[in-house]
Every structure is written in structure tokens, then in C-alpha cells.
Amino acid sequence: MTKPPFSPSKTKLPLLFLLLSSILFLVNSQFSPAERATLLNLKREWGNPPTLQSWDATSSPCDWPEIKCSGDGSVISISVNNYNINGSIPESISTLEYLTVLDLSFNSFSGNFPTAILNCSKLQHLDLSQNLFVGNIPANIDWLKALQYLDLSANNFTGDIPPEIGNLTQLKILHLYMNFFEGIYPKEISNLVNLEALRLAYNGFSPAAIPPEFGKLRNIKYIWMRQANVVGEIPESFVNLSSLEHLDLAENSMVGEIPSGLFLLKNLSEVYLFKNRFSGNIPQVIESLNLVEVDLSMNNLTGLIPEDFGKLRNLELLNLFANNLYGEVSPSLGLIPSLKNFRVFKNNLSGKLPPEMGNHSKLEAFEVSDNHFTGNLPENLCAGGTLTGVVAFNNYLSGEIPKSLGNCPTLRSVQLYGNDLSGEVPLGLWTTLNLSSIILNDNSFSGHLPNIVAWNFIRLEISNNKFSGEIPPGVSSWARLIVFKASNNMFTGQIPQELTSLPQLITLTLDGNSLSGELPSVIVSWKSLTTLNLARNKLSGPIPPVFGSLPDLLDLDFSQNELSGQIPPQLGQLKLSSLNLSSNQLTGRIPQEFDNMAYGNSFLNNPHLCARNSISNLRSCDRKVKKTKKLSPRILAVVLILALILFLVTILMILFLIKDYRQKKLTRDLATWKLTSFHRLDFTEVNILSSLSESNMIGSGGSGKVYKIPVDRFGQYVAVKRIWSDRKMDHLLEKEFHAEIQILGSVRHSNIVKLLCCISSDDSKLLVYEYLDNQSLDRWLHRKKDFFLDSPVVLDWPVRLNIAIGAAQGLCYMHHDCTPPIIHRDVKSSNILLDSDFKAKIADFGLAKILKKKNEPNTMSAVAGSFGYIAPEYAYTTRVNEKIDVYSFGVVLLELVTGREPSDGSENTSLAEWAWKQYGQEKPVADFIDYEIKQSCYLEDMETVFKLGLMCTSPLPTSRPSMKEVLQILQRCRSLEGHDKKAEKDHDAAPLLREDKYLYSYKCNSKKLIDESGNSLVSLV
Template sequence: MSKMPLYFRKLGLPLIFLSLLSIPFCVISQGQATDELTVLLNLKQQWGNPPALQSWTSSTATPCGWPEINCTGGAVTGLLLRDMNITEPIPPSICDLKNLTQLDLSWNYIPGGFPRALYNCSKLQILDLSQNYFVGPIPSDIDRLSGLNYLDVGGNNFSGNIPAEIGRLSGLQTLNLYQNQFNGTFPKEIGDLVNLEVLEMAYNEFVPAMIPPEFGQLKKLTFLWMKQCNLIGGIPESFSNLSSLEHLDLSGNALTGGIPGSLFSLQNLSYMYLFHNELSGELPTSISSMNLIKIDLAMNNLTGSIPEDFGKLQSLSLLNLYWNQLSGHIPVSIAQLPLLRYFRVFGNKLSGVLPPEFGLYSPLEAFEISANKLSGELPKTLCTNGVLLGVVAYSNNLGGQVPESLGNCNTLRTVQLYNNNFSGELPLGIWTLFNLSSLMVSQNSFSGGLPSKLAWNLSRVEISNNKFSGPIPTEASSWSSLAVLKASNNLFSGNVPEELTSLSRLIILSMDGNQLSGELPSKIISWKSLTTLNFSKNMLSGQIPAAIGSLPHLLDLDLSDNQFSGVIPPELVKLRLTTLNLSSNRLVGRIPDGFNNLVYENSFLSNPDLCADDPMPNIRSCYTRSSKSNKVPSKYLALILVLVIAMFLAAVLFSLFVIREYRRKKLRHDLATWKLTSFQRLGFTEASILSNLTDNTLIGSGGSGKVYRVAVNDLGDYVAVKRIWNNRKLDWRQEKEFAAEVEILGSIRHSNIVKLLCCISSENSKLLVYEYMENQSLDKWLHKNKRALTSRGNSPRRAVLDWPMRLQIAIGAAQGLGYMHHDCSPPIIHRDVKSSNILLDFQFKAKVADFGLAKMLAKHGESHTMSAVAGSFGYFAPEYAYSTRVNEKIDVYSFGVVLLELVTGRQANSGDENTSLTEWAWQHYGEGKPIADALDEEIKEPCNVDEMATVFKLALVCTSRSPSTRPSMKEVLHILQQCSPSERCGGKKVGPEFDFMPLLGSSTYLSSYRRSRKADDSLVYSV
């Protein structure tokens, strides 16, 4: 079945049978069979003898027994050559097979333009060229293939317009044009194809256009797929004539207006996807169809209330309305639908109480209502049918007690009720639900204690900011799967039991803000995975256990505001701590040498008996001078020493005077040839720049010049100077790079784009002066520097960028690129996006830099042909291999590689032994391996794995083979902003939980870095 051509599955055997009947029956002579055998063997040779065709040999009398050949009456009528690793063009001799009606060449690597040689195949009815490397336009004389009833050219690189002449192929029943690089128009004449049943045009960047009303003439159409086609305007009223339509997908466009009520009169419609458009207006108030199964209107700008008529859709199983601006209440009728499985309305402005019947009449699996203004209690019947997987209701005004029925719902995997007004005790059964993996109920008013037993799979428990009380159970050693325990700001009391230290999978333990007392266990048995330990603001006493210093992955240690005494264990110095806080205790003695620096200046406050060998703010000095430790040198030795120093200084001053005079004369001569062009208000002159371009100020070099760090005043302010200077006249390429960078950076202003202060030029030298980025480039942090970089003011820096910092860097760079693509007129393509061209200031704010290869487009949406491939290996978009036509999507691809670097920690050119990072990531995903295994182990934590996995998937979408399937930078930025670090990672989560977040776009090339339409939605939902 895996080798069965797509059209067999699409059209079925009846069409093939009718096709065969159309061939006149005749007896084929032995001579004709020999001729066809010769033609096929020549084809094999012209294609370079692919290994998959080894069975084609001259030893057989007829080719009709070969598995790739279909014959009728002894004549060859079909070539089924799907996925045969063919890499050469189609030979014209293929049409010497005079009776050929079927030709399937899909999933190969065939290059070149549309094969006009096939025009001579006069009986051709089924043509499948999908998933190849065809380029150029569809020819305007394509109607010469007049006998076609099936045409599939999807998954190629065709561009330009779709010709109007395609509407003359009157016999077409299937027309597949999906996932190409069409950047022109599509014709209204497609509406003339009155026999058309399947029309697939998705993932093409057509010129913005409305759906032609003529498409309403396609009365036999059952399947219409126009996702991400740059559609604008409204849905035509003529669609009410599509009486046979079963599947309608217009998602990912820019449609406006309301949804016509006539659309819901399509009695056969089973699927309707309109998500991620820019629809505005209210939802229709009248819906008459009873056959709708799935409705997805998510990620739009819909307003108004949810129509009551949704409750009439008795076949409805999925209702996605999330990320809109809907208001009002949730209709009771929706809760009474008999087949509803997925209900997602998060991220709206809904209010009122929840209908109490949810789950009573339907097999409800996903109930996601977070980030609204809903009040009242949770329905008690959510799990009546025993299939509920998740309750995601955080950030509402819900209250009362959690229904006892949820404590008996063994299918539950996640319960997320944080940031509400719930009270009382959690149902005891919730803690031990068989499939539960995460329980997140922080920021409520829950009471009760911790149970002695947890579910075997429960890995995340977040109960902070409640009223839980009592001791930590000694049975805690049975919580074997627990990785995150966040129980801050509750009323827990008693000792910390030694059994808690046996949890080998524990990564985050936060028990701060409670009433715990006694000593911490001195023997830490199994906390080898722990990265965060926080017992601050308790009443703990005794000495700090030295065993904490043996925890290999500990990054954050906070024991402040307790009653710890004794010395600071020197073993703690072995840790690679990001944060350390031992303030407000009763510690004594010397601060260990490894902590005796300004990085930890606030780590030991309010410990009066602590002292430091080196000066530290608010810490007394341990140093006492001994009068016997130094002898006064003799007066003669002192006199000799003074004389030697005086002579040395005189020589140095004389040398400096001579050198300065020489430089002044040379500089006065040189300045006459320099020209300064400023783009900002400057506090320096060209003289102060030119005089400091020395080896001592050199900080980097690249293919087009060197970069210097130059001080411009005595206050510690610096600029970065890029010097394009080879002691000879610049060649045309360097002149072009210089002109491009000055033209672009001198005209744009954005906080995430490096600021060009001025340019200084002479006849044979070019200097670009930028604001200085203290923390240099992103690639040095990810790949070169694993230790802290020295920055201005000697402020502390992370040895390794943690996930929240990496995500903010990604958002900042996306904002800069999004400004270039969407807010500049004309838009700007960078053409060399990579981690070394993303610079970081002293606050680690990301700024896009190095525009030497950028190209300003003359017209939005219009690509330009470049004379040569530019950019950096590992970041090239694949279309560079066969085309030099560029648009914004090449930046999206390169940015996708940067995202992969951020989440995996790998370099762009070192994905694996023989692959790039992109190929490695796609292979990892395509083989079904867990995404978590691909993430950077240095920063991966249970609280951020979901966000990192989402960015990993987004990176895959950005690095799709076909540019048309890649999202825009505006869409990329939107997804990244929704990934902002959650409250459980120290941030504040305001968006929907990503366990159930639909990811932008679709996957591309899941197998062998290529893709089929069947796999299209494999990245749409992340569960």
C-alpha cells in the first residue's frame, strides 16, 4: 500500500477501469512488444540506470511482468515510477510508448522545467509529477495535454502565474498545484473545469487576490484546499453552489468579513478550516448544516459572542475558537452536543459561568478554556464518559471546589487550574490518577496537605501560593517520577525528611516561604539531577550541608532568610552556580575564595559574622596588617630604586612624545583624504577613530574586513568599527557591500537592528562605525564561550545562556527581521542571517547586524535575481541550489537554523557525522524520536521542555524545503511571543498551554528531508 500511487487512493479503481476501457482493444504483435522493451531499456539507460530498475533487463520477452509497468492487451499503458531515485530529466523518447495513459514520476529528483516533451503522449490521462525539482512557469500551452483527467505537480518549485489555459483541460477531475513557488496569479478560468472533484492549491505565495466567484461553478468539487494562498476579501456567496463539497480548508490567509450563512447549507461538508486568517466581524448567527464535523476558526480577529446555533451541529466533534476576541457567555447548547471531543476557546474575553452539562452527553477529551474571564465552578460531568485527557482552565475567575469526579478520571494527563479562585481541598484521587503527569494549581486558595502517595507518572507538581499545610510526608521517597516540586508560599511545617533526598529525577525543588524548621539532611543520596534548590524564607537551622557541593547540575541555590549557622562549606565553590543567595542567616568565618568577588556581592548580606579577604560591599574585611610581616628597606636601596624608576619614566615619556608627533603629522596628512557621513548625533570625530585602529583594539575579522573596539571618551564608551581596507582600491564586490550596508542601515531605525552611527571613507578605504555590543555575537555564547564574557562594569554574566535568555534573544532577532520584511518600504532581505550576525548588548538584547549582503526589494512580494549565491554555509536556503531568485523566505529559513542552534546547542554545520544541523533535526523528527532528546542538555529542564519543543517544531517549519510553506517573520514572531517563559520557570505565562497549542504551518519533507501531502498536518497540533 505504501507504493500505491496517490491517484489510486484518490480516484479509486472505477476511474482506472474506465480509463482502460477507453483504449481500443487489439492484439499486440511480437514486434511491437520488442519495440516497447527497447524504449524502456533506453529510458533506464538515459536515467543513469537507477538501482530501483535493476529488474529491467533484455532477458525478458515482454516488460509487462515488471512491477513498475501496467499493460493492457499486451501494450504498455502505465509507468509507475514513484520514488525510484531518478535524478535526470524526462527523455522525449518516453512518448514512443504510443499507448501510455498513466505516468507516475512522483517522489523523485527530476530537475528542469515543465516537460513539454509529454505533449507527444497523445493518450495520456493521468500525470503525476509531484515532489520533484521542477522549476519555472507552467507553460501557457498546457492545454495541449487535452486528454488529462488527473494532473498533480505539487511539491515542486514551479513559479510565476498559473496560466488561464489550464481551464481548457475540460476532462480534469483532479488538479493539484500545492506547495510550489507560484508568486503570480491564479486564473478564474479554473472555474470552467466543470468535472473537477479535487482542487489543491495550498502553500503558494500568490499575489494577494480574492477567491474568484467563478469557483462556485465547480459543482462536482468535493475537496478544496487553499491554505496559505495569500487570499484576501471575503468568502464568495457563490460557494453555496458547491453542493458536493466535503472538505474546505481556507486557513492561513488574510480573509476578511464574516462567514456567509449560506456556507453552512452545504449538506455534505465534513471539514472546515479557516484558522489563522485575519477574519473580522462576528460569527454567523444562523448555521443550518447538520453534517459539520470539525470547525476551526482559531487565530483570527473574530468578535462578538459564540452563536447559539453551534449547538445544532449534532455531528460536531471539534470546535476551535481560540485566540480571538470573542466575548459573552458559552452557549449551553454546545455543552449538549452528543459527539463533541475537543473544545478549545482559550485566549478570548469570554465571561459568565460554564454550562454544567459539559461532558455529560459527549466523549469529551480536551477542555481548554484558559485565559478568559469565566467564573463559577468547573462542571462536575467533564469526565462522565471516561475519556478526558486534559482540563486547561488557568487564568480565569473560576472558584469553588474542584469536582470530586475529576479524582476518578483515570484518563487525565494534565490538570492546569492555576491563577483562579478555587478553594477547599483537592479531591484525594487526583494525586494518584493513573495517567496524570502534571498538576498545576498555583495561585488559588487550596488547603490540605501533601499526600503520602503520588501517581506513578506524576512528574510535575506546582502548588505555590495556596494554603497547603502540614509536614512533608516521610513517604516522599515513593514519589519516584517527580521532577518538579514547586510548593512556595504555603503553610508547610516540620522537618525536611531525609526521604525527600532520595528522589533521583528531581530537577526543581522550591519550598520557600513556608514554616519548615530543623536541619537539612546532611546526606544527599540521589539529587544528582537537581538544578534549582530553594528553601529560603523558612526557619531552618544548623549547618549548610557540605554534600550540596557535590550536586553536579545545581545552578540556583537559595537558602536565605533562615537560621543557618557555622561556616560556608568550601565544597560549594565546586558548583557552577548561576545564582547564590545565603543572605540573612547566622553564618560565620571567611567567605570561600571562589565566592570572594563582586559577582556574589549580594549573596551574603545580613550575616554579621562573615568576612571577606577582598573588599565586598556590606561585608567586613578579614585582613589585618602585621607590623612584623614587612621590613623597612634601607635608605640606600630606596634611593637607587627611585633613581632607576625616574630614568625609566623619562625614557618612556620621550619615546611617547616622538611617536605622538609622528602620528599627528601623519594623521593631519591622512585626514584631508577622509570623508565622514553621520547618521546620528556624534560625540567624536574621524580623528579619534582613525588614531585607534591598532592591533591592540582589534576584536575580530571576517571575509570583508576587520572589526575594532574603539574608545570614544574617558567615560568607558566604545564604538565598533568595521574596516574594509586592503591597502589598495576596493574591488567592485566590496564597493557593493559597502553601499548596501550604508544604504540600509543609514535609513532604518529599530531597537533590534544594530545602529550605524556614521561611515568614514576615502579613495581606497571604508569604515563603518556602529554602536558597540558588549556581549559580542550569539554564536560565541552558544558554541565558543562556555564561560562568562567580560563586560563593561564587570557585572555578572551567565556561563551558559539559559532558556529564558535564549528565547528573548530569538524574539528580539525576530522583531528586527520582521521590521525589515514587513515595516520597511521597500522591504529588506538580509541574506546572511546567522548566529554570528546576531549581536548582544550589555543586557543581552539581540540586534541584527552585518547587512553587507542585504538586498532592498524594489516592490513588495517581488523577488529579485542575484548574480551569485550569497550567505553562509549551513544557513543556505535550499532553493539557492537551483535558483538565485530570492525573497524574504530565505531569511526565514536561515532564522530557522538559528532557532535550531538555540534549542539544541549544536552548530549549523555539525548536526551529525554527515549532515547539517537542519538535516539532522528533520531526520530526528522524521524517525519519530522524542523531541526532548534533541534539546540542549545544558539548559533543558522539565519546566521549559514544552516551550523548547515548540520552538524546535517552529524551526522545522521555518526550514521547510519549499519556501511557500515557510511562515512569514510576523507569524514566527507571534509564535515565539506565545512561548514566553511560564510562571513555573520564573516568568509569567499569559498565553495558552503548549500541550494543546496548534503550531503555525505544516511539516515539510518528514521522510528523507522531503514531504508528502498525507503528512501535511503532522506538525499542526502538538499534543
């Protein structure tokens, strides 16, 4: 049989393979020396960054990781995404005539739009996003006729979007969000017939309606115009956008009704019309079966919820909250098989809730609060086994809590306060595996408290109900509880000693019950307690002095009880903002610290109390003193001398014995300690261990104590954090120790506290840090501890801005520059430390977590963090990403601007919730600013940072900026370091204020920041 034509024999195959390999090698080895010279020139212009080490004069550019070449060796792609490069783009780049891809995103390039790129006529993909470019987009942008992808987002571009951009007819992706564009969005964009994604969000456009011509974008899938100053109505022409999948017109000023045909789009998967000002009814014509997410929240929509929503069989998310909708919710909505999120809170809805809700789908969130609903809660909300939250407060609901909620392992939060609900709480609900909070205030619930609750239980509010019985001794197992409010119930018996062992408890209110017996004479923990209210009970006996040792207590109320005896003078050590001991049977003189008019109403109806000063309602103390027989001066002198000699001898003997004992113990125990250093040290473990005394302690927390230890004779100190380790009980503390060692031992950044070494033994572990003179930010902002209360120093705005920038730099490094990235998980003002120059450093990584590989899910076994700083989604899910740090940092920004504490909102709200409420009511931001720093020339910058804090604390994690974006915005509030003569000349020599080694250039009369060219910088937010 003959071989087929051109079929090589087996003997010829190796020769053919060798020939092909040789040809490929020759092709790949070909390159243009001129193009290599151009690339090396780029490297020099960019300061020879270490990330481009492979670019050298001895190798082919086609072998460099950042470069791709065509078959003939021509450079066709440059990609240096997130390479930490700064500088500008030189003209020589135009010599790369075959370049099709240029990606310079996530760097620090500056200057105007690099016009040399316009000569690269074959360019198809251009990404300059996340840089520091300024100026206008050039009108001749349309020279890039082949362009399919254009991303200029997150820069400082200004002016108008040139209409010539509409000539780029091959364009599929256009990203211009997060800039400073001031004009309108040109209707010529409608000429981009191939466009699939249009993102114009977060710009300061002039108020304008969406051009109706946008209806010509038949291939558009994604329109994002959030905070783009959109006015008017949604164009009727949008019914022609047959490919649309995502529409986001959030936070604008749009009006009118939603076009009926909008819901007929066959592929629409997301509709976001968040925080607009629409009016009118929701259209009844809703027939598409492809809608997956509908979000019409935070508008002024009126009318009924259309029954046809129930026809959307693929609907997963229905957000209609914060509108003026009324009427009943159709039962058909409970039959949607794919519904996961149902949020209709803050409307005027009434009638019964859909009884089948949750019975046919894997419901995750059910939020119907602030309406007029009646009847029972749906019985099977957790039938799908995925429910995380039930939020139905402030309605007229009646009946009992569905027993099925007691068998819902995913449930994290139950908020049913302000209804007419009754009966007992299902026993299984208390111990639901992941439950973190129950808020049942203002109902008619009855029954007893359980001995055991869920392991992660942090908040219990059951005030104004009919709970009875004693507070169980098992309350000591509620170790993570932060808030316990049980006012106005029918509890009896004594306050159990076990209640004082809750280390994280901040608020405890048991007023208006029938508790009896004496107050606890020993307090095991309560180191974090700020509010204690035991008023209107039947408590008796004296007030134990131990209550004067609670370090953070601010509000104390023991009024309307049967307490007797004298007020212990130790209470005078507390820095109380409110004190009420009225209507008891107390006797004697009130402590000197309370003997002033500030506490004039704190002691009413205690007839046997007296005061030295003239406090209303208290009698004056009797100052008569019995006369005693005086000793002669000679005898008195002899007695005093003998007593002094005896005292000195005793002290010397005690000191000698203590020193001898410590030296022997230190020598005996030194062998059990192990030192692991991370930096060059000028001390040994002996220096540290010998100084761990109570006199050197400067703080304490849930995991141990902190000491200030001298390490030499020249006034150098270190901070030592001591963590006790019980291998049977404190497994979590052991994990915290290893987490902090793992992270801080390898991290090197000027805005992250330096871990010098660790010293460990079997029962103790010591972390030795650099000592920062000005301690933590919260002590300066909230005037904590005696030194700060008495100090006249106030952090002015420039210093606060520097602190925000420094902390942001530390977090930005953790999120974007560490491999793998690091999540702190406990960002708060007390974990931002300040050195002698008020430079901020991030501290306390005991709760931090190193992320796994990209796209790999990250979960935590517990909700960590501090009350007031915890992101809302963290109560519903254990999935962790950097946005929880962004939320917490946003709370810190709000603290810096307002001076308020993180829990300092109105009742049942945090600072973030309070700030959003004030902003939603359109109150002037100037009303919220800390009065101590309210200066007219900084008001605009303070407003910028306040709004940035709102962005960071957005309820939706996807709406929060990254820390890199946060840092860029903060840096725009500060002019470049150094004197700028041109800026001074062009702007009347604006005053230069030197704070913390930075120079600021402000023109106070115009309240605008100016950049190095003297141009006004308009804030992103």
C-alpha cells in the same frame, strides 16, 4: 434431457481452460520492443538506480513491478514513487503514446517542467510532487486534455499558475501546494467543473481575494489555501459549494464576516479558518446537521457564540480560540452528543460553563483558559471516559475540582491555575493512571501531598495555595518528576532525604513555606537540577558541601533562613547565573569565585561574612597572620627530602597493588563478558574494560555513565556508554539497551552515530560508539562546561545551517528510508553530536521505537523525551508518529537561530511557546536572533529557519511538515556545492564562504540566496 446450447461438457472443460491460458499467455508476452528501449533509456538517464534492477533487456516490461500494460502489451503506467531517483526526464518519454499514469513523486528529479510529457495525449494521472523541479508551468499544459489528476506540489516552481490550466475540464484533483508561485490564483480554475480537490497552500502568491467564480465548483470537496496570501472576504458564492467537505483558509489576511449561508452546506465536515484576520459576528443561521468539525480559531471574530451551534448533532470539534468573542456559552453546546474537542480559550467569554458538558458525549479536550468564566467546572467532564485534558486557567472559576476527575483513567493534564478554586484535590486525581501534569498555582487549594502519584507524573505546580503538612517520604516514588513548584504554601517539617533521589528533577521551588531543620547532607541524585529555591523558610544549620557537586545547577536561592557556619568552598565550582544567600547567619570568608561585584547582592544581611575585595555590604576580611617560629634551612631541607622519599615509596606500592588487583579481577571477570561487533574492530574487550575508570568519564545520565577510552597509541578514541542492569529493578533500562542495539546495529548513515559494538555481562552493558571530537551541539550553543565557557569560538551561521541540514538528513533517513521507519523520540541538541569538521550526527537511540506495519496503530506505554522538546499532543495521547520528532527538531532549529535553551521562554512557557507568542505579536524576527551571529547578509536565511522552526512546532501535528520537506527547505538555504561561474558573473561575483567543506553563494547586499542559474530563491516560509 438435452444440454443447453453452448454448454461445454465436463470432459471439454480442461481443454477450454488450457486454451484460455494459452491465449492469455500470448497476450501478456506481447510488448513493443521500442517501448522497452524507451524505458531502458529512462533507466540510463536516471543513473541505473538499484531500485530498478528488474528493468533489463531480456524480460518484458509488462513483468516489471513499476510498469503496467494494456491487453495488447502497450505500456500504460509508470510508477516509481519514492525510489530515490535523481536526474531529468528525457524527450524519449513522449514515444510512450498509450501512457495514462505517470507517477514520479518523492524523488529528486530536477530541471524544468518536462515538456516531453505534454505529448503523451492519453495521460490521465500525472504526479511530479516532492521533487526539485524549477521554472514555470508551461502554458500549453492544456494539451493533456484527458488529465484527471495533476500533482506538482512540494517543488520549486515559480511564476504564475497559467490560466490555461482551466481548460483541463476532466481534472478532478489539482495539487500545487508548497512551491514558489508569485502571481495570483487564476479565476479560470472555476472552469474545472469536475474538480474535487484544490490545494494551493504554502505559496507566495501576490495578495489577492478568492475569485467569486470559485463558487461554480459544484463538485469541490476539499479546498486548501493555507498561507496563500489570501485577502478580502470569503466569497458569498461559496454558499453554492454544495459538495464541500473541507475548507482550509488558514494563516492568511482575510477580513469580513463569515457568509451566513456557509453553514447551510449539507455535506460540510471541516471548516478551517485558522489564524486569519476576520472581523464581525459569527452568523446566527446555522442549521446544517452534517458539520463534524468547525475551526475558526486565531482570528479577530467578535460577538456571541451562536446558540445554534447546539443544533449540530454530529459536531465533533469546535475550535473558536484566540478571537474576540464575548458573552456566555449557550448550555445547548453541552448537549451535543458527538462533541469530542471544545476549545474556546483566549477570548472575552463570561458567565457559567455549560453544566452538561461531557455528560452526553465522549469529550476528549476541554480548553477554556484566558476568559472571564465564573462558577464551577462542569461536574461530568469525563463521563464518556475519554477526557485527556482540562485547561481552564486564568478565569474566575470557584468551588472545588469535580470528584469525577479523580476517576478519569485517560486524563493526562489538568491546568487550573489563576482561578478562585478551593478545597482539597480529589485523592483519585493524584493517582489517575496516565496523569502527567497538574498545575494549580494561584488558587486556594488546601490539604496534604500524597505519598503516591501517577507513574508518569512529570510536572506539579501548586504555588500560592494553602497546602500544608510535611512533604511525604513517599516523594521518592515520583521518579519521573521534572518540575516541582510549591512556593508560598504552609508546608512544615524537614526537607526529606527522599526528595533528593528524583533523577529527572530540573526545577524545585519550595520558597515561602515553614520548612525547618537542616538541609540534606547527602544528595542521592539531582544530576539534572538547574533551579533550587528554598528561600523564606526556617531552615538552620550549615550549608552542606554536597550542594557544590550539582553539575547543572544555575539558580540557587537559600535566602531568608537561619543557616549558619561558613559557605562551603565547593559552591564555587558551580556555574551559577544567580545566587542568593542573603538574610542568614553565615560566617567567614565568601568563596573566591564569588568575591566580585557580580555577586554583590548575594550575601546581604549576613553581618559575620567578609570578602577580600571591596564588595558592598560586606566587611573586609582580617588579613593579619600569626608569626610562627621558622625552622633552619638545613633541618627544613632534610625533613622535605625524607617526606618526599616516603611519599614516592608509598605511591609506588599503592600503584603496584592496584595494578595487580585490576589484572587479577580483569582476568577473573573477562569470561563473563560477551562482545557483539557491528563493524571491523581494531581493539578487544580488554582494551575497553581496562580503561573504565573515573578519570576517563566525560558525562553521566539517568541510565549510566559515558567514558572516553583510548584504543591505540596514535590518539584514537571511542565513546563508551555504560548501562547498569538490575534484572529486578531496571527492566526499563534493559529495554533501552535492546532498543539501541536493534536500531543502531542495523542503521548505516553518515549523519547517524556509528555503533561499533556492544559488550555485556549480567550486571553491566557497554555500548561502544565512534568518538566525536566536538561532542554535543548544546555545549556549543549554550556554552556548557569549562572548555566551552572559556573558548572564544562561536558557531557562525553557515556552520549552524550545516549542522541543521546534517541532523535533518539523519532524521529524514530514519523516517523515510528505513524499513520499517524509525522514530527517535528524544531529538534534542544534546543528542546531536559533532565531529572534528562539525558534521552533525544523531545519537542516543535508547528511547527510539521502530514503527509497525503501515496503518497499524503505534502506542507507547510512557511519555518519553526531554522537557522543552516534547510535542504537546504527547501529553494527551500515547499514539506515536514521526511528527513528534519533527516538533523536537523544530525546537533545535529555534535554538540554532536564537541561541536560547529549550526551556528558555517566559514564565510557564517553553522556547517554542515563546517563539510562537513573539511571532503572533508580529515582532521582527531579527529581534530574536542570537546576537553572536547577527550578520546582515544572513538575516533572510535565519528568518527562514526561524519560521521553519515555527512550522515544525505547530500545535497541530497535521500542520507540521515531514522531515523530507524540512530537509528540502533547509537545503534551499544553501546553494549547490562548488563554484558556479555563471552565478558569479550574473551576480557581481557574490562572495564565496567556505565552511565545513561546503560552498555558499550569497549576495549580502540583497540578502537573497541564488541558485545554480543565478536565480533568486524565495523561501517557502
